[in-house]
Amino acid sequence: xxxxxxxxxxxxxxxxxxxxxxxxxxxxxxxxxxxxxxxxxxxxxxxxxxxxxxxxxxxxxxxxxxxxxxxxxxxxxxxxxxxxxxxxxxxxxxxxxxxxxxxxxxxxxxxxxxxxxxxxxxxxxxxxxxxxxxxxxxxxxxxxxxxxxxxxxxxxxxxxxxxxxxxxxxxxxxxxxxxxxxxxxxxxxxxxxxxxxxxxxxxxxxxxxxxxxxxxxxxxxxxxxxxxxx
Numbered sequence: 165x166x167x168x169x170x171x172x173x174x175x176x177x178x179x180x181x182x183x184x185x186x187x188x189x190x191x192x193x194x195x196x197x198x199x200x201x202x203x204x205x206x207x208x209x210x211x212x213x214x215x216x217x218x219x220x221x222x223x224x225x226x227x228x229x230x231x232x233x234x235x236x237x238x239x240x241x242x243x244x245x246x247x248x249x250x251x252x253x254x255x256x257x258x259x260x261x262x263x264x265x266x267x268x269x270x271x272x273x274x275x276x277x278x279x280x281x282x283x284x285x286x287x288x289x290x291x292x293x294x295x296x297x298x299x300x301x302x303x304x305x306x307x308x309x310x311x312x313x314x315x316x317x318x319x320x321x322x323x324x325x326x327x328x329x330x331x332x333x334x335x336x337x338x339x340x341x342x343x344x345x346x347x348x349x350x351x352x353x354x355x356x357x358x359x360x361x362x363x364x365x366x367x368x369x370x371x372x373x374x375x376x377x378x379x380x381x382x383x384x385x386x387x388x389x390x391x392x393x394x
Contacts, residue, residue, distance in 0.1 A: 170332035174341035175284035177364035184259030189252035265381030285310035318348035
C-alpha cells in the first residue's frame with residue numbers, strides 16, 4: 165500500500181552529530197599507520213562519502229599541507245578502512261548525539277503516519293547499530309546504507325530504490341540532508357530537498373542546491389505540513 169508521504173534522511177551530520185566518534189576512529193587509524201591526527205572541524209569536512217572516501221580525502225589533504233607525496237595505495241586504503249570500521253564499530257556511540265529537534269520531529273512524523281527511511285553512505289550495519297544505540301531505529305521503515313545497493317549517493321537510485329522498497333510515492337517524498345551529496349541525489353531524483361546548516365561539507369549553503377534551509381529540526385513540521393496539504 166502506498167504511503168501518504170515519505171521523508172528520507174541522511175544520517176551523519178543530519179540526524180546525528182557523529183563527528184566526535186568519527187574523529188576518534190579516524191585518529192586511531194592515523195596514529196596506527198604513522199600519520200597526523202586531525203581536528204573535529206577537519207572531520208566534518210571529510211565525512212559524508214563513507215569511511216574509505218573520508219580516509220582518502222584526509223590522506224590527500226595531509227600530503228598537500230605537508231608538501232609530500234601521498235604514498236597510500238589501494239591495498240593500504242583497504243587496510244586503513246578495515247581498521248577504521250573495526251575501531252568505529254566498537255566506539256560508535258561515545259560522543260555522538262541527536263541533532264536538535266530530531267527526536268521531536270521523528271515523533272511528529274510517526275504520529276502523522278509519515279513513512280521514514282534513512283539513506284546514508286555509512287555502511288548499513290554500522291548505521292543500524294548507531295540508530296539502535298541512539299534509540300531512534302524504531303522510527304524507520306528502512307535503512308539504506310552505502311553498501312546496501314550497488315550504488316549510493318549522489319546516485320539518485322539510492323533514494324528511488326528505497327522509496328520503492330517501502331512502498332512510497334516519488335511525488336510524495338522529501339529528502340533531508342546536510343551536504344551536496346544528499347542534495348545531488350535529491351535533485352537528480354526530482355525530490356524536494358531540505359538542507360541542514362552547518363553540516364559535514366566544505367561547501368557554503370549557497371553552493372548547495374536546496375528548496376528549504378533550516379538550522380536544525382525545530383519547526384520543520386511547518387515545512388512538511390505544506391507538502392502534506394498539496
